[in-house]
Amino acid sequence: MNRNALSAAFPVTVPVLMGYLAIGMAFGFMLQAIGYNFIWAFFMSLTIYAGSGQYLGVQLLNTHATLGTVALMTLLINFRHLVYGLSMLEKFRGMGPRKFYMIFSLTDETYALLSSVQVPAGVEPRNFYFSIALLDHSYWILGSVIGAVAGALLPIDTTGIDFAMTALFVVIAVDQWKAYKKHLPALLGAVVTLISLTLVGADNMLLPALAVIVGALLLLRDRLDEPQETQKSEKEESVC
Known part of the structure; x- marks a missing residue:
């Protein structure tokens, strides 16, 4: 990991840090509420890493949905990522094996940052993009684990808590609106x-x-x- 790129990427990702801690905790609360502890929260966030998909996953786990239903619903809810990928072809070019992680980690919020951020002077662009993706992923994992642990220790009513994902996306959309003419x-x-x-x-x-x-x-x-x-x-x- 390039420390220079990581240091440059951190300030850019602070809004996502704040949002992912909140909505990651909301996911952890919801998962704990249906009987799955922080270990499940950690591995779901590590390997699935799809905010809306994981929120949906809580409902699918709670209703004991079939694998076919899970596959179809995941495809429908994350179909928009095909659009994201098309617009990132040039930015991911030349990233070597890291390209596979960049594709995997392309959430709504990470895409919003990568599509609008300016690379600081003296920082290699590909290292900078990779650092943004890695930091965002770590924030989501941290938030979901904290939420699951807190949910196990504290009685929390999770009604309406899934709106946190929508709220974060609206905030980032407004920021992009202001950034572009x-x-x-x-x-x-x-x-x-x-x-x-x-x-x-x-x-x-x-x-x-x-x-x-x-x-x-x-x-x-x-x-x-x-x-x-x-x-x-x-x-x-x-x-x-």
Whole structure:
């Protein structure tokens, strides 16, 4: 592990640290409430590492769902990661064996950071990206274990606690909105999602909405090339 990259990545990941401790603890509480201790929380967070998927996993474990149901529900709820992966192809290029971990660790929040963060001067980009992913993963594991231990020691009502995941994602989305001048991707996602919700309902909206969003973003890729725009603005500022 490159210490320089790790030191540079830590300040960037502090918002995720705060969020993952909270929602990781919420997951640990929920898992403990259905009879699974901190060891289960640790290994689920280590090997699954999918916030919404793990929240769903609590319900599936509690209802003794079949493997087929687990596989289908996991695919549906994490299908959006196919979109994430397509946009990270260039950033993950040349990372060697670390590429497999980067693919595995591409959560919503890590993706939000990797897609918007600027690499500090003097830091190797691939080491920087890897450090962000590793730190975020460690925060999630820590939060889930703390939650499971606390849930075993304290009587806690977990009703509504799963909303913590939604709250964190909204905070990161607002931060990205402020960081970028172009809001077309966010607006496109919101409009397409609302249309899909209206036409096919909440139970069937995910796949059609994602398909339309991916197609539209691919068609508009040249216009949404943010790195080139950033470089131009930096050059203009340096000239001034």
